[in-house]
Amino acid sequence: MKISLYNSLSKKIESFNPLLGNQVRMYSCGPTVYNYAHIGNMRAFLFADLLQRVLRVVGNYSVRWVMNITNIDDKTIKSSKIGSDLWKPEMGEQTDNPLQNLSKFTLFYEDAFIEDITKLGINPKHIESLPRATEFIPQMQDLTRRIVENGYAYISDGSVYFNVAEWRKKDVYGKLFKIDFENFRPGVRMDADQYQREDISDFVLWKVAKPNEPFWKFELSGVKCDGRPGWHLECSAMERELLGLPFDIHTGGIDLKFPHHEDEIAQSKAGYGNDPTTFWCHNEFLFVEGEKMSKSKNNFYTLRDLLDKNIDALDIRFSMLSAHYGSVFNFTFNSISSARKARMRIQEFIYSLFDDNKTGKRKYDVEKLRNDIFVELANDLHSPKALAQLFAFINTVSTGELDLNSKTKLIVLFTELNDIFSVWEIKPETKEDISLPEEVVILAQKRLEARLSKDFKLADEFRQQISSKGYSVKDTKDSFELEKL
RNA sequence: GGUGCCGUAGCCAAGUGGUUAGGCAGCGGUCUGCAAAACCGCGAACGUUGGUUCGAGUCCAAUCGGCACCUCCA
Numbered sequence: 001m002k003i004s005l006y007n008s009l010s011k012k013i014e015s016f017n018p019l020l021g022n023q024v025r026m027y028s029c030g031p032t033v034y035n036y037a038h039i040g041n042m043r044a045f046l047f048a049d050l051l052q053r054v055l056r057v058v059g060n061y062s063v064r065w066v067m068n069i070t071n072i073d074d075k076t077i078k079s080s081k082i083g084s085d086l087w088k089p090e091m092g093e094q095t096d097n098p099l100q101n102l103s104k105f106t107l108f109y110e111d112a113f114i115e116d117i118t119k120l121g122i123n124p125k126h127i128e129s130l131p132r133a134t135e136f137i138p139q140m141q142d143l144t145r146r147i148v149e150n151g152y153a154y155i156s157d158g159s160v161y162f163n164v165a166e167w168r169k170k171d172v173y174g175k176l177f178k179i180d181f182e183n184f185r186p187g188v189r190m191d192a193d194q195y196q197r198e199d200i201s202d203f204v205l206w207k208v209a210k211p212n213e214p215f216w217k218f219e220l221s222g223v224k225c226d227g228r229p230g231w232h233l234e235c236s237a238m239e240r241e242l243l244g245l246p247f248d249i250h251t252g253g254i255d256l257k258f259p260h261h262e263d264e265i266a267q268s269k270a271g272y273g274n275d276p277t278t279f280w281c282h283n284e285f286l287f288v289e290g291e292k293m294s295k296s297k298n299n300f301y302t303l304r305d306l307l308d309k310n311i312d313a314l315d316i317r318f319s320m321l322s323a324h325y326g327s328v329f330n331f332t333f334n335s336i337s338s339a340r341k342a343r344m345r346i347q348e349f350i351y352s353l354f355d356d357n358k359t360g361k362r363k364y365d366v367e368k369l370r371n372d373i374f375v376e377l378a379n380d381l382h383s384p385k386a387l388a389q390l391f392a393f394i395n396t397v398s399t400g401e402l403d404l405n406s407k408t409k410l411i412v413l414f415t416e417l418n419d420i421f422s423v424w425e426i427k428p429e430t431k432e433d434i435s436l437p438e439e440v441v442i443l444a445q446k447r448l449e450a451r452l453s454k455d456f457k458l459a460d461e462f463r464q465q466i467s468s469k470g471y472s473v474k475d476t477k478d479s480f481e482l483e484k485l
Numbered sequence: 486g487g488u489g490c491c492g493u494a495g496c497c498a499a500g501u502g503g504u505u506a507g508g509c510a511g512c513g514g515u516c517u518g519c520a521a522a523a524c525c526g527c528g529a530a531c532g533u534u535g536g537u538u539c540g541a542g543u544c545c546a547a548u549c550g551g552c553a554c555c556u557c558c559a
Contacts, residue, residue: 073557258554
């Protein structure tokens with residue numbers, strides 16, 4: 001099925017066509033590995049995952065998905081320095097080699113990141129490559145050199161800056177973000193670094209080495225420029241190296257539109273002569289309980305914080321699918337429990353499809369249902385509408401009335417849908433829970449006996465005891481089911 | 486100052502000018518010893534004020550409120 005996507009370049013929904021046959025090349029701005037990822041970060045990665053899955057399943061494309069790991073920047077350098085209180089014993093021993101420290105520090109959070117996204121239902125096998133910025137330094141130096149040679153960058157005190165004014169004579173600077181150069185307001189964070197820039201809007205390509213910080217040897221136009229790459233440059237060099245230019249889709253959070261992505265466009269074109277990509281896709285921000293997430297408001301959560309609160313990562317995934325990626329998502333604890341119930345309702349339905357005792361004569365047009373759902377997903381990843389279609393279906397059909405053929409087709413469909421949503425089990429319900437404590441099972445059995453002999457008072461007492469041990473008991477006709485509370 | 490986004494029932498969240506989005510919660514029912522779960526059924530909304538139109542949640546204007554970005558934040 002043809003996919004349509006909102007393109008931040010045209011600010012319109014456009015029909016998507018890959019540049020090379022059936023293959024989609026997609027690059028996602030990945031994490032800066034200086035801390036555990038928070039749920040706002042997670043939304044960006046879940047959005048990219050949804051996109052690549054829809055491209056595979058609905059669009060029938062093969063997808064080459066690349067997501068970078070930013071393992072060198074101000075924050076990672078600072079956090080990994082000797083004496084940093086962010087250093088954890090699990091990262092190993094610090095040495096007097098700043099680059100080694102940086103590497104140990106960032107690898108720790110890189111592992112944590114992979115672990116986190118896996119819990120969220122992202123399959124790392126879908127990601128073709130997770131390039132680390134530090135492993136592409138020669139390519140970044142090469143790009144810097146090209147831009148300088150083409151006359152769109154200058155060296156100042158060993159750092160290299162992109163000359164925006166010069167570039168504007170040749171091409172538009174402001175393709176994603178309309179910039180009013182007359183009313184350009186210098187940012188507050190400007191003086192965080194002593195930039196020796198000719199113009200306020202120039203941005204750094206390569207930063208000169210500071211004492212006790214990691215650096216790479218670099219000589220440019222006879223000038224010694226030992227140092228490290230600037231942030232924007234990393235992506236430009238890696239995406240060209242791994243995907244080739246131009247590729248099909250570039251994703252990221254909406255805050256990266258400017259300056260990060262705008263600068264990427266300028267760099268790639270000024271250095272390589274090519275636009276990076278044809279589609280820019282951005283996800284909106286996330287709120288927590290109606291407010292912007294911030295540490296001061298005490299509503300700043302990493303995925304791990306939420307897991308510690310006994311929240312299922314898949315409920316987070318599912319709840320985010322209930323809003324369109326292009327609108328602000330309001331994360332609330334209420335919405336998580338709401339999402340869990342909704343998700344489980346579909347899960348129950350899937351289980352019942354495998355139940356041969358529930359079979360009837362009704363034929364259902366599964367093809368049409370499939371089409372109804374896929375059309376929504378193909379229309380700019382409209383997951384809320386796709387889910388609405390699915391619920392509307394479940395509301396009109398009970399498995400017991402469906403014939404075997406329809407049920408089989410539905411299992412196939414749910415398998416396909418789960419290749420996108422990835423929040424269900426497509427298999428018969430397994431009643432056995434090996435992890436149940438024996439004492440709870442014994443209590444439940446005693447309760448069953450009491451119940452069958454109609455001693456309900458005793459049965460209620462046992463139920464009390466079971467729930468005080470953290471389990472709930474559900475009666476079936478002549479047995480019981482236990483569930484963790 | 487500039488550039489954008491958003492105000493839809495108790496909560497979340499779709500709505501491309503013309504008969505129902507959907508989920509959760511709530512209410513009623515079936516089933517249960519009572520529950521739980523499941524299933525069946527039910528209601529309720531478009532920030533405010535004008536305008537365009539036969540008809541506006543949808544288009545236009547104004548207004549109020551919230552938010553984001555404006556040089557290394559998803």
